[in-house]
Amino acid sequence: MTVDRLFQMFPPSPDLIESSPDRCRACAVVGNSGNLIGSHYGPLIDFHDVVIRMNTGRIKGYEADVGIKTTHRIMYPESAIDLDNSTHLVLFPFKIQDLEWLIKAFGTGFSGRSYMPVKSTIKANKDLVMVTNPGFMRYVHEIWLEKKGKYPSTGFMAVILALHICDEVHVFGYGADRDGNWSHYWEKLKDKKLKTGVHPGSNEYNIILQLAKQQKLKFYTGW
Template identity: 75%
Template sequence: MLDKTFPQYNWSRNGFTRNRWELLFPNQKRHTAKMKFKVRTLIVLLCVTAICVSWRGYMSFSLPQDERLCACERCLSEDDPWFMKHFNKSVEPFLSANYNLSEDTFNWWKLLRDAKGNFSNFRGKVERLFLMVPPSPDVLESSPDRCRTCAVVGNSGNLKRSHYGPLIDFHDVIIRVNAGQIKGYEADVGTRTTHRFMYPESCVDLDNTTHLVLAPFKTIDFDWLTGALTTGFNGGPHWAVRSKIKANKDLVMVLNPAFMRYVHDMWLEKKGYYPSTGFLALVVALHMCDEVSVFGYGADSDGNWSHYWEKLRKKNLKTGAHPGDTEYRMIQKLDEQQKLKFYTGF
């Protein structure tokens, strides 16, 4: 027991004084200082973390509407020089009753498949079609509180045994091309379709909820659609197409020839005669979606550009007038630049 009369220590009524504690426990002061430093450091770190989280929340939810493009984790942006070299948001993907196609673009488009008729004749056909189908396209607009996800499903043989079906069906918009089949291939290609891009020679019947997107390559294609959705179309024995098809007239959309030219010039750098329907559909998706996933494009593992539902009879099958290799490389580049997600099937 400590003696109150010990000469080095000051004794007080309330116990040891601070000096006496320091003398008896010389390490206590350093320990206390370290603890205080740790506490202060922890408080500073917590404050910095809170500020960062608050700032991220502010940037995510408080940006003005014209700066916040969508609610996706990653949106297609316009600040990438490479992407903006190709992407032109001002080009309308679809025709409308009020859209004025330039005669210069018409003359470019007319040469794709040696279309008959002059510019005035073309405009008359378009006007008649828009008396029957919606005068403006049904497109889901971008919004800061919405994330528009799109799956573009091509017809490549590399879809076989891919098991992409559930992933494809998970998207909001599911775009299919030409006569791409579903029945019997659901595990690999999914079950849903919201938009089907096709032209007369590749037409199929559609259910009442699917948008028919006409990819016109000649002026008679407008006549065909008008007739095929009403009383029937008679194109003569030289043109073997179906005279009638099943589709919802209220969901019809028509690809803009100016958009087709833009894809050929800007995205494919004028390679090939004209873009494939599949590549046109893919670039449309970049214009109308916030996140794009691509399936079923390119050759199969043996290098053949075959369809997944067909038994391949002709080896070394290529893409004809379409610049298939150029289109494929562009899809790969878009995937590398994280502008879309490319599922190769291999």
């Protein structure tokens, strides 16, 4: 029932740049690591056809290091932000409430509860909404991560999604900062022993390094 309503509200097929012999779809996946500070990657990131950002990753005040272009923003109800009219909202659902939130946030407003406050309504272009099959997260957890950690991070999911929809994948803003903390570039770190919680951060990071070594993607380490 919920899925039927979802398909009535949002496009049934994704709005993607199609693959063709004369086009190379270059994608920048921009993580939220503190190692972006001072990187001056902004212009390089903006040069890509597709720029994927996630959750509440900020742009204002950090343009020189993170760029200004966003074509796709991956989020959960718990990390939702308003988007402009040309950015795709990409939802990685893993519980039925995520789908219910999406339907209601574009309509009368969502009033359910989660493990943290959830935005009741959202501003975004309904025609650019993309929802991955919930089986995608399971596939990433079981095949790519061999069931390590409770579930994959949004960042790792974004990299695997990019490998599926892009010809060239360039990865920015992943891994620890220069002090070994897994921090966000827009936050002042209070907990100096900050690690990755329920996500298998070092496993994910090592897989990205391995993919870079195999030239499946290009990895920019920052600073």
